[in-house]
Amino acid sequence: MNQEQIAPVIREIKEALPEKKEEELKTELDRYLRYGIDPQEAKKAIIRKFGGTPASFASMGEKKLGELKGGEMNVDLTVRCLSSREREQKTQNGDRILITGLIADDTMIRRFVSWEGQMLDKGTTYLIRGASAKTFRGEVEINLGPYTKVEEAPEGTLSRLDISKLPRFGNLQELKLKDVRPGMGNIQVTAKVMDLEKRTIETDKGKKSIFDGMLADDTKRVRFTSWSEFGYDIGDVLTIRGAYVKDWRGIPQINFDERAEIKKEEEIDFDIMKTPHLFAEDLVNAGATDIEITGTIIEIRDGSGLIFRCPECNRSLLNGNCALHGQQSGVADLRTKVVMDDGTGSLFAVLNTEITENVLGRKVSECVERYQDDDQRIVQELSQILLGRDYVMRGNVIRDDFGPTVLPAQMTKHSSDDMEEARSLLDEMEVI
Template sequence: MVGDRTDNLQSHIDDILDILSENTTKKIEREELEKEFQKFLEYGVPVDQAKQSLIKKYSGSSETKTPISHERILIVDLKPNISSVHMLGRVITITEKEITVRGEKRKIFYGILGDESGTIPFTAWADFAFGKGDVLEISNAYTREWQSTVQVNFGDRTTIQKTDSQKLSESNYEPKTYTLKELRTGLGSIDVTVKILDVTEREVTVEGKKKQVFSGIIADETGKAQYTAWHDFKLKEGYVIRIKGGYVKTWKGVPQLTFDEKATVEKLESDVISKDITTQKILLHELVEKGGALDVQIEGTIIEIREGSGLVSRCPECKRVLLDAACSTHGKVTGVPDFRVKIVLDDGTGTVNGLLGQEAIKELLGKTLDDWTKLAAKDTALVMMELYDHLFAHRVTLQGNALGDEFGTTIIVKKATRADLDVSKEAEKLREELGGFI
């Protein structure tokens, strides 16, 4: 059977290459084509459609670097700020809303669209006369990022046509299996098996109705994520459950699995997931690509100690750092002293910012807030010198939550250890052995 499928795949690739050779003089790598074709199939796009899409893509003008306008793009591949999106989508939800633009009342529509690869929020800035369940062929839509989530917008230039609903059959919404490490914005209809690390219940008001919401942290062997359940599935800390039919939102790059009464939740034997869930180790370029992640461990060299590091005074109410003894919200207050260090970490694959508080610094350098205060009393310049001497160009392992925004990714460090401690110990030993000659 496997042989059959491979042969089929090769003959489809041959077909595509044949057609392309008549339409374009561009050199097309078979391997690349194969990869893209397989991706379409993985998401359940019918073979003929996948072929058409690739033919359109590769026969497009070689001048354009982003051959997006006529090529169908899968929801999972949508990135922010694409100006000309051509896509196919089924309307999963749609809500009407009246807004006032420059004194004029206007109707807009927002909701969620889905295709074989996932779901995405949309906003229609005019009435395109479509409804729930319609399958739409959309041209010249555009994407934006809103609260770290990609959204698709339908504006003046956008054309939308209702199309044969068979083009995106509802069975395409069969949940697909993911690990928590793989979760990213826009994925819909997912199937995950996770352990619940904690549950917090709260009440919110949605459209005038009170609702119970359950949220917390889930984990599997690959990582951790936040979750929000809009239905009482009787979740308990320590339960291992399989959730079918959730979707992913992200906040500052941290994936958040959301599911409601439409999802199915099944309790499994607790040994399905290993007892000790370890912190996910991640390379910096992976982390930067994701934006952020919950509870990760990274290792790298400190290549910069940033301005703003050192002793600070915080507002007792909101913990914000005071400027000229005043909080921007609470005015003149008696500040609470604190110590923090802002760094840039590089591991050769990428860089992220790091924020280390008193505790993390104590772990790294053994000095307390008191020690730093005394040092600064002698001479404030000594603080920065000390930080440079013991942190700059040193290798460290950091653990914490990483948050991403337009300024990059920042890890809020909970645990810090020197990764090159042995090296410096060795050097010290050597120095002792040489009797202090060097």
């Protein structure tokens, strides 16, 4: 390596370590180069060795959120926190608490992750030094690490910031309703308004009208709320751009406000007279209202059959005891907890009193007389009737810590012509 090539490297090292003599640095660099180390690598090593900050780690200075492309290592930001929450994350060294949320400046909204417990409070404006930008699932995310310094910005910073003028957080995703998941930030859907209701709510700025209703496309129905004036009617097909998705018992609910663009579609229509029929795989990640699913009952779970409920709170009693109200003489009830599985996904389902009565062909009162002394017999009977059979369930699917659960309002036997289906599948085999 000749002097001409070395000179600029030395110059860069000197910039990072101004107190060092050039001669000394040259000798040092030589030692690395003799081993065939790449000069750029050698430069970083030397700067670190003498306690400097390599250029690639040096601050890139003040940046706007909108300029970041992901991969920037050391940037300074002036932002307002829009939301933040703690989240537990399992790591190899046990659980750790992360803080995540949204921050904004006058260019855009981005998600942040704070790894060292620095808390950002909603509504406060901060000067952040030494943050990094990474790309996670296609979104640029701001990371606050051990070297990041966070301080409150002086009064009046970003005072003109108007969040409602900024685009919604996240890349716009165009989706069918069945693929809408709770927590999504910026979606576009095309769907028909099935029903609509105006509501008045109190806000700190006075009374405000909001609109609730149901949207449907050819895959699913999803409830929605419009937080601003909604000049459309039942039967209109709309393309809504820039909506976000809230979670109600695991069921997605589409929300939007004046920031969303809404366009009425004249050419598109959906045939949505019948209840959407879904596969279990579509329901594993998001609940649903009023859908139909066909599957095989493959397990009867504990807690099925004759149960007794607390007369005060309706909870089921355990050995005559209510978790809240102690010893009670319970009210008899029937229910069946099952696993229904269609080969694409597995769902829990709770069959209510009426459905369980229909399955058994007996009312609750008859069951009390018949099975009170032997509650296992009723479970055996339910197993004999239900296990391995295909049923069509219609109702809501909620989602909680135990996974998705179907709460059918109706359940009917699935009828099929297996010989006919076998024949057409054999025909299909001929052409593959």
